[in-house]
Amino acid sequence: MIVPLTRQKFEQLVPLIATGPQYKYYWGKFPEFLQRLLISVVAAAVVLLIRVLFDVSELTPILFVIGLIGALYWLWGPVFWASMRNAKYRRYKYGGFFQGRVLDFWITEEVLGKQETVDNKGDLVIIENREKRINVEVGDETGFTVEYKAPLRVSYKVIARNQMVEMVVVSNSPDLSRIEEISDLYIPRRDLWISDYPLIRRDFFNEVSRRLRDKYSERPRRRKNYEL
Numbered sequence: 508m509i510v511p512l513t514r515q516k517f518e519q520l521v522p523l524i525a526t527g528p529q530y531k532y533y534w535g536k537f538p539e540f541l542q543r544l545l546i547s548v549v550a551a552a553v554v555l556l557i558r559v560l561f562d563v564s565e566l567t568p569i570l571f572v573i574g575l576i577g578a579l580y581w582l583w584g585p586v587f588w589a590s591m592r593n594a595k596y597r598r599y600k601y602g603g604f605f606q607g608r609v610l611d612f613w614i615t616e617e618v619l620g621k622q623e624t625v626d627n628k629g630d631l632v633i634i635e636n637r638e639k640r641i642n643v644e645v646g647d648e649t650g651f652t653v654e655y656k657a658p659l660r661v662s663y664k665v666i667a668r669n670q671m672v673e674m675v676v677v678s679n680s681p682d683l684s685r686i687e688e689i690s691d692l693y694i695p696r697r698d699l700w701i702s703d704y705p706l707i708r709r710d711f712f713n714e715v716s717r718r719l720r721d722k723y724s725e726r727p728r729r730r731k732n733y734e735l
Contacts, residue, residue: 663699673692
């Protein structure tokens with residue numbers, strides 16, 4: 508079942524500006540922070556060199572602002588990248604609330620990157636950075652199915668086939684006849700989010716979830732098969 512959402516409600520669910528969990532996601536681990544810090548130092552150094560090497564007294568206020576922004580990239584970078592990701596999702600014209608079932612799930616292992624090092628014998632060794640991910644296939648009574656991947660977490664051990672699952676879908680078709688993207692997944696019975704990137708404002712989502720479950724539980728809505 509897919510229930511169309513008003514534009515206002517859709518924009519509440521997918522925020523324009525990064526939320527706390529989204530900021531935390533893009534803050535990353537120490538290597539990501541170190542990379543942002545290096546960019547900040549380079550940006551500040553470039554602005555300083557311009558002021559020293561060239562006669563730009565008239566542009567001093569502008570250069571000061573640019574230098575300050577660049578120097579603080581380590582701090583505001585996560586907000587920018589999370590907001591850009593949100594904007595990519597919000598560019599679709601129509602949104603819908605999906606309610607279906609967990610059809611299947613399985614674990615896979617993906618290579619995130621490779622690192623070259625040298626062992627004690629002086630031989631080159633390639634170390635693969637691998638991550639286990641859970642793959643969840645969801646669908647509804649009309650035959651629509653879609654898969655979602657997320658890093659594996661201990662809390663996912665409660666996932667089972669046929670559990671009710673909810674999410675937000677987007678489309679450029681007014682009748683939502685072609686789904687372009689999906690959000691992270693929510694299993695109401697376990698109050699569990701299956702998530703890679705926390706796209707949805709979960710407080711608003713829980714409110715919409717409760718209202719729509721109460722409204723449509725007694726009269727399910729049929730629709731044509733969707734194509735992903």
